[in-house]
Amino acid sequence: xKLLYLEDNPAARDYVCRGLGERGFEIHTSGDxxxxxxxxxxxxxxxxxxxxxxxxxxxxxxxxxxxxxxxxIPTLILSARSNIEDRVEGLNVGADDYLVKPFSFEELxxxxxxxxxxxxxxxxxxxSLEVSDLVMDLDRRAVTRSGxxxxxxxKEYALLEYLMMNSGHTLSRKMITERIWGVEFEGYSNxxxxxxxxxxxKVENGHGKKLIHTVSGVGYVLEERxxxxxxxxxxxx
Amino acid sequence: MKRRIxxxxxxxxxxxxxxxxxxxxxxxxxxxxxxxxLDRMAVSKLEQYGVTVSEIxxxxxxxxxVIAGLIEAEIAGSKEWDELAIELYDRDGTVTLQRDxxxxxxxxxxxxxxxxxxxxxxxxxxxxxxxxxxxxxxxGFTRTAMSLEPFTMALTSVENILFVLLVAxxxxxxxxxxxxxxxxxxxxxxxxxxxxxxxxxxxDQWMPTSGTKDELDVLALxxxxxxxxxxxxxxxxxxxxxQAAHELSTPLTASRTxxxxxxxxxxxxxxxxxxxxxxxxxxxxxxxxxHATLDIARxxxxxxxxxxxxxDLHEVLESVxxxxxPIAEERGIAMKRPAAFHAVVRGDRMWLxxxxxxxxxxxxxxxxxxxxxxxxxxxxxxxxxxDIRDTGVGIxxxxxxxxxxxxxxxxxxxxxxxxxxxxxxMEIARAHSGNIQVESPERGGSIFRILLxxxxxxxxGTA
Numbered sequence: 246x247k248l249l250y251l252e253d254n255p256a257a258r259d260y261v262c263r264g265l266g267e268r269g270f271e272i273h274t275s276g277d278x279x280x281x282x283x284x285x286x287x288x289x290x291x292x293x294x295x296x297x298x299x300x301x302x303x304x305x306x307x308x309x310x311x312x313x314x315x316x317x318i319p320t321l322i323l324s325a326r327s328n329i330e331d332r333v334e335g336l337n338v339g340a341d342d343y344l345v346k347p348f349s350f351e352e353l354x355x356x357x358x359x360x361x362x363x364x365x366x367x368x369x370x371x372x373s374l375e376v377s378d379l380v381m382d383l384d385r386r387a388v389t390r391s392g393x394x395x396x397x398x399x400k401e402y403a404l405l406e407y408l409m410m411n412s413g414h415t416l417s418r419k420m421i422t423e424r425i426w427g428v429e430f431e432g433y434s435n436x437x438x439x440x441x442x443x444x445x446x447k448v449e450n451g452h453g454k455k456l457i458h459t460v461s462g463v464g465y466v467l468e469e470r471x472x473x474x475x476x477x478x479x480x481x482x
Numbered sequence: 483m484k485r486r487i488x489x490x491x492x493x494x495x496x497x498x499x500x501x502x503x504x505x506x507x508x509x510x511x512x513x514x515x516x517x518x519x520l521d522r523m524a525v526s527k528l529e530q531y532g533v534t535v536s537e538i539x540x541x542x543x544x545x546x547x548v549i550a551g552l553i554e555a556e557i558a559g560s561k562e563w564d565e566l567a568i569e570l571y572d573r574d575g576t577v578t579l580q581r582d583x584x585x586x587x588x589x590x591x592x593x594x595x596x597x598x599x600x601x602x603x604x605x606x607x608x609x610x611x612x613x614x615x616x617x618x619x620x621x622g623f624t625r626t627a628m629s630l631e632p633f634t635m636a637l638t639s640v641e642n643i644l645f646v647l648l649v650a651x652x653x654x655x656x657x658x659x660x661x662x663x664x665x666x667x668x669x670x671x672x673x674x675x676x677x678x679x680x681x682x683x684x685x686d687q688w689m690p691t692s693g694t695k696d697e698l699d700v701l702a703l704x705x706x707x708x709x710x711x712x713x714x715x716x717x718x719x720x721x722x723x724x725q726a727a728h729e730l731s732t733p734l735t736a737s738r739t740x741x742x743x744x745x746x747x748x749x750x751x752x753x754x755x756x757x758x759x760x761x762x763x764x765x766x767x768x769x770x771x772x773h774a775t776l777d778i779a780r781x782x783x784x785x786x787x788x789x790x791x792x793x794d795l796h797e798v799l800e801s802v803x804x805x806x807x808p809i810a811e812e813r814g815i816a817m818k819r820p821a822a823f824h825a826v827v828r829g830d831r832m833w834l835x836x837x838x839x840x841x842x843x844x845x846x847x848x849x850x851x852x853x854x855x856x857x858x859x860x861x862x863x864x865x866x867x868x869d870i871r872d873t874g875v876g877i878x879x880x881x882x883x884x885x886x887x888x889x890x891x892x893x894x895x896x897x898x899x900x901x902x903x904x905x906x907x908m909e910i911a912r913a914h915s916g917n918i919q920v921e922s923p924e925r926g927g928s929i930f931r932i933l934l935x936x937x938x939x940x941x942x943g944t945a
Contacts, residue, residue: 327773327776328780329789329832330786330789345773347765347768347769347772348769349762349765349766349769400804426801426805427801427835428832429801429831429832429835429836429839430805430835430839432770432773432774432777432836432839433805433839433843436805436806436809439808439809439812440808442812443808461759462759462762
């Protein structure tokens with residue numbers, strides 16, 4: 246995946262580039278808003294990571310002109326401006342996601358993947374989601390595990406839906422909180438563990454294979470793993 | 483830029499103008515009075531001479547030839563007659579006596595006057611700087627005249643005096659105004675000097691007050707009040723910055739020490755991994771601290787108007803409970819949902835969410851297995867009162883005064899507490915013109931009471 250990262254702070258640019266490089270991304274950078282915009286207008290990138298405080302052209306302005314030029318490249322704003330107003334403005338001018346500094350690197354990676362998935366699949370919404378023997382009927386809002394009905398609360402259902410839609414991909418606690426409970430609860434992202442455990446109790450307990458996995462320090466992923474057959478009781482505790 | 487003249491100069495000008503108006507009016511009046519008085523004096527004097535002459539003529543009407551001589555004698559006898567001119571005419575208009583006259587007698591009008599039967603016996607007229615009297619007598623008529631020059635001169639000197647008075651009084655009142663303004667402004671100059679010297683940020687310098695409660699004392703008191711507010715605000719800011727720096731430096735120091743110690747020897751990959759994981763946890767803590775600190779700073783700056791709307795408090799509470807319920811459940815805490823209530827407040831939904839989350843998070847953190855968290859809503863006098871009660875560890879009397887202070891952590895606080903949740907909740911309540919009260923009842927636990935004014939529009943709408 247070819248990324249463009251616009252950031253004027255060399256230190257930040259450096260470590261993000263190194264980290265993303267190690268993850269196999271092809272990453273290009275610029276520390277100047279105007280130059281970055283020219284790059285985006287003339288070259289093809291899969292995704293753009295945008296800092297707001299840029300010299301010569303502010304990030305918001307870059308975003309605006311990019312969308313004016315009808316370039317629909319998925320864009321993630323990475324900014325120290327954490328005001329709700331700034332976030333709303335960023336999303337209003339056409340950014341697809343907004344991550345506040347200081348951020349966790351894994352969080353950034355998870356969001357890049359999620360963004361890419363979200364913006365690239367043009368396929369219609371499926372009628373049902375399936376992972377292993379876990380089936381979610383989106384029309385009837387019903388979940389079954391090995392054919393057995395699993396009763397979920399509204400929030401549990403939303404959480405499971407989010408995990409299943411992104412099965413195989415790590416979702417950060419922050420992403421889950423934002424998506425399911427809203428930005429108001431972002432300060433309590435760590436409490437997501439509890440909600441996940443509740444979900445696990447219902448979906449996994451007594452159903453054999455463990456499907457929801459903790460990704461240490463980041464969040465969770467729902468996938469079928471060959472080497473795990475029993476629910477890890479230690480993690481449940 | 484328009485430059486205004488000084489207050490002193492303005493007062494000097496005002497005083498001068500006022501005195502000009504006053505003295506000018508008085509002068510005109512005085513001048514008029516003086517002129518009238520002098521006129522009357524001149525007329526009565528001429529009248530008196532005329533009468534004397536008429537009497538002499540009347541006494542000797544039958545012997546006209548002696549009359550001139552008698553009058554001559556009368557005139558010679560008194561010095562007062564010096565200023566007088568006199569002419570005697572017989573019925574034909576022939577001059578019988580002419581003494582020291584001022585101008586040749588030419589006006590035929592006088593003959594005409596004398597010949598008319600309807601004319602009065604005497605008449606006084608003003609004529610070119612002199613006063614003339616015509617009088618009929620048995621042998622003809624008399625013309626007496628008097629120069630008005632002495633009277634005009636007297637009036638001129640009165641005018642001069644008035645003019646000098648006018649100018650002098652103008653200058654004097656201008657000076658008086660200037661001086662008075664200076665005198666009353668002097669304390670202000672002192673206040674200005676003091677204010678210039680005072681260090682707003684620090685120190686215990688204040689505006690000197692006289693205690694007289696006059697206007698200037700009130701000014702000084704007002705300034706002192708403002709100074710107090712600025713100082714306490716800056717003090718709060720400074721304390722907050724210091725605390726924040728301290729709070730941030732603690733995990734930073736820990737990280738640094740860990741790194742230094744780790745680097746002293748070669749370690750196994752497992753050891754490195756463990757250290758790095760510890761550092762990550764530390765970094766997360768730091769990052770949370772920074773976000774929470776920024777939140778407080780922002781909430782303190784007040785609500786942004788375009789995000790303020792009518793917010794259903796019950797809905798917000800339900801949403802927060804939904805989030806914390808499983809967490810409480812896992813810790814063995816029973817959460818009793820409140821009965822439905824209707825309360826609409828004016829505010830920022832997100833901030834209100836944060837406020838209630840902060841309080842509920844706190845209640846969960848300080849409660850344990852077997853405890854209970856409950857809610858109670860009450861509405862009184864346009865105020866929404868929402869109690870969040872827990873039966874947890876409660877708050878000691880010592881801690882109670884400090885729970886809303888930033889970074890304050892009471893006894894037995896969990897490690898995950900930043901000490902910013904309650905202060906943020908308080909700032910949010912205040913930004914909504916509300917308040918949060920804390921109580922620790924006898925039977926244990928604690929009660930946090932949120933007080934928020936109900937939305938006026940919503941109240942009117944449902945009334």
